[in-house]
Amino acid sequence: MIAVLCGGVGAARMLAGLQAVVDPGEIVAVVNTGDDTELHGLYVSPDLDTITYTLAGAVNPATGWGLTDESFHALQALERYGAITWFRLGDSDLATHLYRTGRMRKGATLSVVTAEIARAWGLSVRLLPMSDDPVRTRLGLADQREVAFQEYFVKLRHSVVVAAVRFEGAAQARPAPGVLEALGSAQIIVVAPSNPIVSIGPILAVPGVAEVLRARRDMVVAVSPIVAGAALKGPAARLLVELGGEASAPGVARFLSSFVGTLVIDEADADRAAEVELAGVHCVVAPTVMGSPELAARLARAVLRAGGIGAGSSGSATTGPEA
């Protein structure tokens, strides 16, 4: 079984790559819920939805999130009320939030509803929210304001200076059912190329998760979300710098080194491999940019090999031509 720590778009593509090369029923995704928010009374879980839609082949390819062939009539009508419209809720996407909210208002946990939604989309990958308890990522800005993640990420388009990040509720949160079991028994734990601070960080903040990872560090393989000093998407690069690190493959290695045994870095960063090793993290160089499903599958194979799961080494893994 393969466990994957996941944020949104990058993780969704990584999972799609894994799904293409191993039995999807052997994949357990542990997904960040620090981005979750209540919007117009609806429970919105952006990373879970991005992953679900991507694995179902229904994601909007232009954005990497939301549904393809989407309409925005409800959003347009919300303008009349002066309600928040910077969070782009599509009409069909709304159904997911409506269903989730209706079920949770009747007492279902996020885990249970997540499984129901995944089943409705025909997924075989097992999706677990990191916790059924509320954990909310909040960003302290350089101007002294503190804002919720979606306000930072969507409304402010992450173009403000961040001075601090905290995960509200994390100390009281329990890992969702199955999370510690999956991390404790996986043959390999993959840290997807998601933002290490605001996507992987909240998962690590759930009590018990970091401990398991540290104990199983040799089996943890991360993919650097930083390529040639930049993030492919989102604020990972600037957050690493703003919070005192470096926006580079070695910077990622130093950030994750306490619980990651191996870091897969992009070929563009091959000259930084020695620095990654200096941080105490085994370094593997591979093409990491998932510009197509084929490239995602190739990265998945490289990650599995880095974790010691190659051709024939796992009953469930199937291998193709070498990358």
Place this chain on the structure above:
Amino acid sequence: MIAVLCGGVGAARMLAGLQAVVDPGEIVAVVNTGDDTELHGLYVSPDLDTITYTLAGAVNPATGWGLTDESFHALQALERYGAITWFRLGDSDLATHLYRTGRMRKGATLSVVTAEIARAWGLSVRLLPMSDDPVRTRLGLADQREVAFQEYFVKLRHSVVVAAVRFEGAAQARPAPGVLEALGSAQIIVVAPSNPIVSIGPILAVPGVAEVLRARRDMVVAVSPIVAGAALKGPAARLLVELGGEASAPGVARFLSSFVGTLVIDEADADRAAEVELAGVHCVVAPTVMGSPELAARLARAVLRAGGIGAGSSGSATTGPEA
């Protein structure tokens, strides 16, 4: 000031007629919320929305409720989840429920949100929910089941035999701010041609409302929703019979007689006027079927005259040609 006790479609048309013949700022609608329901976590208030959309000229003319030029993409997407889809939520209509739910989750009362929504649609008529507290109409069926109003009305299409009606929560409900004041000071209190049992009944069940109406009975003018033994819309006729009354203008008069001084009945029922009077209710015969805005305005004038507000008798009333 004119107060109007309101259900949904019939009341909305009556209000539109009144709005056309008097200063809309002088009209206060006290609206049934016994039909309100939570659907997919959203607070849905059908009668308030039907009235808002009708007075704004945005209602779907084919149905009398919902918005014109509506799409149903969210509803269609809900099918994937096996969620309730018999309650037809349109995409643009969803915005109203989203806005209301978001505001109420943040602590706003239904009254406050109702006023905000009315303002957003440019209404001058003042809309008051009968109560900010939950009152839920429940129907005991002849087969011993008890169902919520929307299940009876929409899902079962009101084609089941009803043995009892109760208004859950009514005993503990307080009238919404302004309701008793409006009823206590109005020059005329109009009971719209709404279902007397399940639209007007819940309003009367709110403590204090029936008392004010009884005390001001001479100023209360109702319009019969039964014309020639049938309801123009909905289950009013069969409910009157099932609950031991008669589906006729005199049947309506007997049902309302304790707090209605005058009943306007349709010309088709002119031969029943004496029976209405026998029930102790003054009877006025007029064309009551609001097949067009002009007919609604004509009925509004007849109702105002029946309440003693004719040409020149009210500063705010304007009159047109006699019906």
